[in-house]
Amino acid sequence: MKHVSVLLDESIFAISPKENGIYVDFTLGAGGHARMLLEKSAPEGIVIAFDRDKSAIEYAQNTIKREFQDRLILVNDNFSNALAVVKSLGFNAVDGVMMDLGVSLDQLTSKDRGFSFAEDAALDMRMDKTKPLTAAKIVNEWSEKDIENILRVYSEERFAGRIARNIVKARPIMSTKQLAEIVEMCVPRNLYKRIHPATRTFQALRIVVNDELESLKKGLDAAVALLKPSGVVCVISFHSLEDRIVKNAFRDYKQKGVIRLINKKPIIPTKGEIAKNRRARSAKMRCVVKNKTEDAK
Ligand SMILES: C[S@@+](CC[C@H](N)C(=O)[O-])C[C@H]1O[C@@H](n2cnc3c(N)ncnc32)[C@H](O)[C@@H]1O
Numbered sequence: 001m002k003h004v005s006v007l008l009d010e011s012i013f014a015i016s017p018k019e020n021g022i023y024v025d026f027t028l029g030a031g032g033h034a035r036m037l038l039e040k041s042a043p044e045g046i047v048i049a050f051d052r053d054k055s056a057i058e059y060a061q062n063t064i065k066r067e068f069q070d071r072l073i074l075v076n077d078n079f080s081n082a083l084a085v086v087k088s089l090g091f092n093a094v095d096g097v098m099m100d101l102g103v104s105l106d107q108l109t110s111k112d113r114g115f116s117f118a119e120d121a122a123l124d125m126r127m128d129k130t131k132p133l134t135a136a137k138i139v140n141e142w143s144e145k146d147i148e149n150i151l152r153v154y155s156e157e158r159f160a161g162r163i164a165r166n167i168v169k170a171r172p173i174m175s176t177k178q179l180a181e182i183v184e185m186c187v188p189r190n191l192y193k194r195i196h197p198a199t200r201t202f203q204a205l206r207i208v209v210n211d212e213l214e215s216l217k218k219g220l221d222a223a224v225a226l227l228k229p230s231g232v233v234c235v236i237s238f239h240s241l242e243d244r245i246v247k248n249a250f251r252d253y254k255q256k257g258v259i260r261l262i263n264k265k266p267i268i269p270t271k272g273e274i275a276k277n278r279r280a281r282s283a284k285m286r287c288v289v290k291n292k293t294e295d296a297k
Contacts, residue, residue, distance in 0.1 A: 001059060003104040005032030006280045010267050011098060011234045014287040017041035021095035024086060024226065025049040026079035026219055028056050029104035031064045037098065038068045048073045048086055048094075052128040052210075053107065078128070080218035083225050097223040099235040101216065101242055103127065103206070105279065115206060117180035117198050123173065125202075125209045135205040139179060144168045154207040154241065155200035162186045163201060176202075203239065213245060220249040224258060227290040232262070234287045243284050250288050262287040 011033060017023060017040035025034040028051040037047045049072060051057055057076045065072050075085055079099070086094065107127070108116045114124035114135060123136040138147065144164045151160035163186045167173065170182050180198040187197040207213060223233045237243040243266065253259045266284035274281045 001030035001104075001106050002109065003030035003032065003106050004277045004279070005030075005036075006100065006277065006283045007236055007267065007269055007273070007285050008032060008036060011100075011236065011285060011287075012036045012040060014234050014262055014285075015096040015098065015232045017045055018095060020044040022046045022091055022093075023048070023096045023098070024082060024094050024223075026082060026097060026099045026223065027051065027101065028060055028074070029100065030056070030106060031060050033098045033100055034060070034072065035064055037096070038064070038071055041071075044071075046071055046073065046091075048075060048089065048091070050075045050077055050079045050082060050085075052076070052078045054129065055110075056104070056106075078215055080215045080222065082219065083222040086226055093228040093231070094226050095228055095231045097226060097231075097233045099219060099223065099233070101212075101236060102238045114176050115202070117176045117196065117202060120175050120177040123176055123179060123205075125206050127210050131209075133209055135179075135209050136174065138205060138208060139167050139173045140171050150208050151201060151204050154204035154213075156240075157200045157204065158191075159187045207241070213241060216242060216245050217249065220246065224249075224253055224288075224290065229290050229292040231290045232287060233259075233290075234285060236283050236285045238282050238284075243286075246286050250286060253288070257291060259288040259290050262289055 017037050019041055021041050023037045025037060025047055028034055028049040034047050034049045054076055057074050060074055065074060077085055103115055107113055111119050111121055114121040125135040147167055148160045148164035151157040151163055163183055166182050166186050173179050183198040183201045235246045237246055254261060266286050269280040269283055
């Protein structure tokens with residue numbers, strides 16, 4: 001696995017695992033955060049780790065699961081179902097929840113997943129391959145208006161209309177490279193110096209294919225509901241739409257007296273971390289503690 005964990009020390013410091021604590025990693029990926037939670041909660045801590053991508057679970061089964069055995073419970077499911085799943089495993093409340101959103105570097109660079117225009121692949125983008133909606137379905141079957149709409153809403157793309165029109169004209173679009181070239185032709189080069197012109201279009205498609213923002217809202221509710229008093233949730237997000245949802249959800253829970261914020265402003269990676277891992281540059285982490293007065297159900 002190539003994925004390098006983002007804000008690893010900062011998130012584990014905020015969660016401060018105890019030796020017999022129960023932790024849930026909502027986003028297992030390559031297992032960096034889960035491993036650290038297991039190491040820091042040794043010898044008796046338990047980590048329940050979710051990933052909707054079967055390949056992340058299979059990788060963990062052959063690696064960290066062998067090392068940590070019964071202390072690690074792997075769940076191949078959407079974290080939006082975490083409340084029911086964790087309770088069904090016999091845990092009523094937990095000491096900490098880790099959420100490191102988005103896709104892993106392994107998913108991004110995997111030749112057959114279609115998440116990135118850096119690799120020419122079929123337009124898939126599903127984290128969970130059992131789901132029917134793919135990026136190819138959207139670009140080849142949805143109406144111009146609907147495509148324009150998702151580009152506006154999920155990537156705040158200024159050239160959404162022009163891109164949608166050219167996508168519909170160029171059908172059928174079968175590969176990531178083909179889509180990236182179409183988008184490139186629609187946007188003025190000088191406006192996209194820091195990111196590739198297709199970055200926003202790919203982000204919007206990925207969010208829709210995986211219903212990412214709805215999952216996030218449900219996941220945040222599940223995380224807060226699962227926490228014991230004094231338990232901590234840490235969420236790392238990678239773009240403004242995600243961060244806004246996290247910020248607003250925590251603000252609402254704070255107003256209801258359920259949680260308090262550990263940090264008023266989001267924690268961001270150091271220059272040193274960004275120099276080592278470029279993917280970290282857009283990361284923002286928000287952490288909250290459950291109030292003692294709010295009884296964990
Ligand atoms: C950024 S990676 C996590 C990396 C991990 N923290 C590490 O250190 O290796 C995000 C992972 O979360 C998974 N994921 C994203 N949204 C999910 C959801 N709603 N439910 C379950 N897993 C999800 C993705 O499949 C991906 O493997």
